Amino acid sequence: MTHPPRQGPSTRCVWGGEPEYSPEGATVPPIFHGVTYAYDDMEAWRAAGAGEGPGYIYSRNRNPTVELLEEKVRALEGAEAATSFSTGMAAVSGALYTFLSSGDRVVSIRDSYGGTGKIFTTFLPRFGVQVTLCETDDHAGLVEEIRKGCRLVYLESPTNPTLKVLDLATLAAEARQVGALTVVDNTFATPINQRPLELGADLVVYSATKFLGGHSDAMGGLLVGRKELVDAAFHFREIHGASLDPMSAFLLARGLRTLELRVGRHNENAMAVARFLREHPGVAQVFYPGLPDHPGHEVARRQMSGFGGVLSFSLAGGPELVDPFLGALRLAHRAASLGSVATLVGPPATTSHVELSLQERAALGIPEALIRYSTGIENAEDLVADLGQALEHVA
Numbered sequence: 001m002t003h004p005p006r007q008g009p010s011t012r013c014v015w016g017g018e019p020e021y022s023p024e025g026a027t028v029p030p031i032f033h034g035v036t037y038a039y040d041d042m043e044a045w046r047a048a049g050a051g052e053g054p055g056y057i058y059s060r061n062r063n064p065t066v067e068l069l070e071e072k073v074r075a076l077e078g079a080e081a082a083t084s085f086s087t088g089m090a091a092v093s094g095a096l097y098t099f100l101s102s103g104d105r106v107v108s109i110r111d112s113y114g115g116t117g118k119i120f121t122t123f124l125p126r127f128g129v130q131v132t133l134c135e136t137d138d139h140a141g142l143v144e145e146i147r148k149g150c151r152l153v154y155l156e157s158p159t160n161p162t163l164k165v166l167d168l169a170t171l172a173a174e175a176r177q178v179g180a181l182t183v184v185d186n187t188f189a190t191p192i193n194q195r196p197l198e199l200g201a202d203l204v205v206y207s208a209t210k211f212l213g214g215h216s217d218a219m220g221g222l223l224v225g226r227k228e229l230v231d232a233a234f235h236f237r238e239i240h241g242a243s244l245d246p247m248s249a250f251l252l253a254r255g256l257r258t259l260e261l262r263v264g265r266h267n268e269n270a271m272a273v274a275r276f277l278r279e280h281p282g283v284a285q286v287f288y289p290g291l292p293d294h295p296g297h298e299v300a301r302r303q304m305s306g307f308g309g310v311l312s313f314s315l316a317g318g319p320e321l322v323d324p325f326l327g328a329l330r331l332a333h334r335a336a337s338l339g340s341v342a343t344l345v346g347p348p349a350t351t352s353h354v355e356l357s358l359q360e361r362a363a364l365g366i367p368e369a370l371i372r373y374s375t376g377i378e379n380a381e382d383l384v385a386d387l388g389q390a391l392e393h394v395a
C-alpha cells in the first residue's frame with residue numbers, strides 16, 4: 001500500500017508495507033520462511049528473475065516478510081527506497097564496499113561506531129581506499145578535508161559514547177560541492193528524532209538491532225535513500241549474502257510499529273536522568289545533547305526533534321567506583337547494545353569500543369571510567385531513584 005507522505009510517523013510504521021491481500025485476512029501477515037518460490041509459467045519465472053515481472057525467486061535476493069520491514073522504514077523516512085541487511089554492520093560495510101573502489105578517498109570521524117572504525121583502519125586500506133578520520137568536534141577540519149576531494153563522507157550523529165553532534169546539513173552540502181556521497185549512521189537518533197535525508201544526506205544507515213526493533217531480540221540493518229543508490233547496495237548484498245532472515249524481519253517490523261511511542265518515552269527518560277545526574281555530587285560529567293551546556297546542543301536543537309535515549313556520564317569518585325556502582329543498579333541490564341525497552345548500561349571500554357585499544361580509547365577522549373546509559377521505557381521516577389540509590393551505595 002502506498003500512503004501519502006504527510007501521514008504521521010506511527011501511521012506509516014503501522015500501515016507501511018502491509019499487503020492489500022493477506023491470506024485468510026490475517027491482520028498480521030504470515031512470516032514467509034520459504035526460501036524458494038515456484039512458477040508454473042516459465043515466462044513468468046524468467047520475467048521475475050530478470051526483474052521485469054512480479055514475483056520472488058530466492059530469499060537471499062528478496063523475501064515478502066523482509067520487504068514488509070523495508071517498506072515500513074522507507075515510508076517512515078519518506079525515502080525513495082530502502083534495503084536491508086542481516087546486521088547493522090552488514091549495512092555499514094555494504095554501503096562502504098558498494099560505493100568505494102580502489103583509489104577512492106573517504107572522509108569520516110574518529111568517533112564512529114567501534115566496528116565501523118575498524119573497517120576504516122584495517123579493512124578499507126587493504127583495498128587501496130584512502131581513509132581520513134577527522135577529530136569529531138573539529139568542524140573546520142572536517143570541512144577542510146572534504147574540500148580536498150573525496151568519493152564518500154561517512155558521518156554519525158550523535159556519536160557513541162560521548163554524544164558528540166555533527167552539523168549534518170553543512171557537511172552534506174560540502175560533500176555535494178566535491179561530488180561526494182554523504183552516508184549518515186542514524187542509529188542513535190532514529191527517524192523519529194532526525195531525518196538526515198531531509199538535511200541533504202544521500203544515504204542513511206541503521207542498526208535495526210537497536211531502537212528500530214527496540215526489544216533486543218533480533219538483529220538487522222537498513223539502508224535508505226535514493227533508488228539508484230539503494231539498488232546498487234541491494235545488488236552488493238544479494239551477491240555478498242548478508243541478507244536479513246524473515247524471522248528477524250518479522251520481529252523488527254513488530255517492534256517498529258511502536259517506534260514513535262517508544263522513542264518519545266526514551267527522549268523523556270534520558271532528559272530526566274541527565275538532569276538528575278548533572279545535579280548529583282557523585283557525578284563528574286554528563287554527556288547528553290539535550291543539556292544546554294553540551295557543546296553540540298545548539299546544532300542538535302536545529303537538526304533533531306528529540307535528543308534520544310542514550311547518555312553517558314563519569315563518576316566523581318573515579319574508575320574504581322564503576323564496578324560497584326554498576327553492581328548496585330537494579331533497573332538496568334549490565335550489557336552491550338542500546339535502544340531496548342529495558343535500560344542497558346555498561347562501560348564503553350567493554351562494550352561499544354571494546355575493539356579499540358586502551359590508547360585508541362584515550363585518544364577519542366573516552367574516559368575508562370565512563371558509563372554509557374541507554375534508557376529503556378521504564379518510568380523515569382524509577383530510573384532516577386535507582387541511579388540515586390546506586391550513587392549513594394558508592395558514596
Ligand SMILES: *Cc1c(COP(=O)(O)O)cnc(C)c1O
Pocket residue numbers: 087088089090092113115156160185187188206207208209210219220221
Ligand atoms: C550497534 C551499532 C552498529 C552495528 O549494528 P549491529 O546490528 O550490531 O551490527 C552500527 N552503528 C551504530 C551507531 C551502532 O550503535
